[in-house]
Amino acid sequence: MKLAQRLDGVKPSPTLAITAKANELKAKGVDVVGFGAGEPDFDTPQAIKDAAVKAIGAGFTKYTPTGGIPKLREAVAARIQAEHGVAYKPSEVLVSCGGKHALYNLFQALLNPGDEVVIFTPYWVSYADMVRLAEGTPVLVQTGPESDFEPTPAQIQGAITARTKAVIVNSPSNPTGAMFSRRTLETVIAAVKGKDILVVSDDIYDKLVYKGKFENVLDLDPSLREQVAIVNGVSKTYAMTGWRIGWTAGPQALVSAMQKLQDNSTSNASSIAQHAALAALTLPLEAEIEKMRQTFDGRRKHIVQRLNAIPGVKCNEPSGAFYVFPDVRALLARKAPGQAEPLGNDERFVAQLLEAHKVAAVPGSAFGAPGFMRLSFATSMEQIDKGLDRLAEMVKSLG
Numbered sequence: 001m002k003l004a005q006r007l008d009g010v011k012p013s014p015t016l017a018i019t020a021k022a023n024e025l026k027a028k029g030v031d032v033v034g035f036g037a038g039e040p041d042f043d044t045p046q047a048i049k050d051a052a053v054k055a056i057g058a059g060f061t062k063y064t065p066t067g068g069i070p071k072l073r074e075a076v077a078a079r080i081q082a083e084h085g086v087a088y089k090p091s092e093v094l095v096s097c098g099g100k101h102a103l104y105n106l107f108q109a110l111l112n113p114g115d116e117v118v119i120f121t122p123y124w125v126s127y128a129d130m131v132r133l134a135e136g137t138p139v140l141v142q143t144g145p146e147s148d149f150e151p152t153p154a155q156i157q158g159a160i161t162a163r164t165k166a167v168i169v170n171s172p173s174n175p176t177g178a179m180f181s182r183r184t185l186e187t188v189i190a191a192v193k194g195k196d197i198l199v200v201s202d203d204i205y206d207k208l209v210y211k212g213k214f215e216n217v218l219d220l221d222p223s224l225r226e227q228v229a230i231v232n233g234v235s236k237t238y239a240m241t242g243w244r245i246g247w248t249a250g251p252q253a254l255v256s257a258m259q260k261l262q263d264n265s266t267s268n269a270s271s272i273a274q275h276a277a278l279a280a281l282t283l284p285l286e287a288e289i290e291k292m293r294q295t296f297d298g299r300r301k302h303i304v305q306r307l308n309a310i311p312g313v314k315c316n317e318p319s320g321a322f323y324v325f326p327d328v329r330a331l332l333a334r335k336a337p338g339q340a341e342p343l344g345n346d347e348r349f350v351a352q353l354l355e356a357h358k359v360a361a362v363p364g365s366a367f368g369a370p371g372f373m374r375l376s377f378a379t380s381m382e383q384i385d386k387g388l389d390r391l392a393e394m395v396k397s398l399g
């Protein structure tokens with residue numbers, strides 16, 4: 001069967017593939033340490049689960065308006081107002097099936113063939129493919145550990161052309177955990193202001209910050225409101241990845257276009273999950289969320305320290321999210337035992353780590369950054385230590 005060409009340039013998600021491979025090995029009884037997961041290892045807080053059960057009991061089991069139940073849209077708008085001081089009408093908020101779905105709808109609604117979207121590298125795998133699926137052109141701007149994964153002003157300005165339609169800001173970032181400085185956000189604002197360019201502010205890790213304070217472009221310039229789409233959701237903050245609730249707040253024309261698309265694709269996100277998300281946004285869960293953040297922070301410090309103690313591995317300290325992105329370039333000229341050829345690249349490095357040492361990580365090239373790998377520390381301290389013992393063993397074994 002001849003299938004749609006639009007999928008030809010799109011790769012299956014490498015992070016999901018690694019997780020699937022690690023799970024397959026685990027199911028066979030192999031003791032694999034998984035650093036692949038892009039989700040908190042904590043359970044969803046009980047009060048949120050209770051709200052979902054209550055919603056089922058109360059009969060909230062039917063279609064809802066496509067854009068979400070009014071109370072949830074209002075709660076999202078209220079949160080943005082409280083945190084960023086910018087007002088959104090409920091109609092300017094669209095609830096989708098996760099942040100990923102929100103972003104997919106956004107690019108479908110925004111882009112025409114050839115429109116460019118500036119993406120800072122290393123980038124979350126899905127951005128470039130979602131842009132391509134919408135017939136847009138990803139414009140990749142390389143950053144590295146020497147600038148703590150921040151683009152320079154010249155790089156930001158140089159990436160903007162007459163075809164630029166959007167700039168994605170994901171701070172804290174997946175995969176590096178790096179956060180943009182105020183200066184970088186200001187440079188982004190200055191580069192787009194007054195032009196037909198949207199800042200897509202993917203704030204999904206805004207509550208998982210360990211150094212400094214979270215800021216988005218609207219904190220610095222509320223007058224940019226008509227040029228900003230805020231994407232967020234409950235997945236990471238509330239350990240609710242499986243519930244699939246995310247949202248977009250943005251200019252009415254964009255949100256209405258996204259809603260039209262959603263009307264004709266998924267319709268509403270799950271009615272029950274929407275009630276759970278409403279509970280997440282409105283119940284006093286600060287203490288529980290803070291506990292998770294502190295646990296992540298302890299692991300973050302530990303994993304960075306242990307990685308940097310392995311000869312040949314260099315790791316920046318992330319400011320947020322739950323990932324570290326160590327540089328293993330210095331090890332790629334080395335050979336695995338019994339191999340005639342050096343490892344050569346991060347994919348072979350990560351394959352050796354999984355096959356010979358039973359540790360699952362995602363190669364940096366999946367995020368546009370060859371020579372690195374991503375480890376998620378959304379796993380227990382015990383697993384972190386076990387995994388890093390194995391990584392150290394592998395490094396020692398290289399010839």
Ligand SMILES: Cc1ncc(COP(=O)(O)O)c(C=O)c1O
Nearest residue numbers: 038098099100124174233235246
């Ligand atoms: C940077 C980034 N944005 C958005 C998402 C989407 O999350 P979800 O679809 O679970 O809300 C993820 C999830 O991995 C992410 O890492």
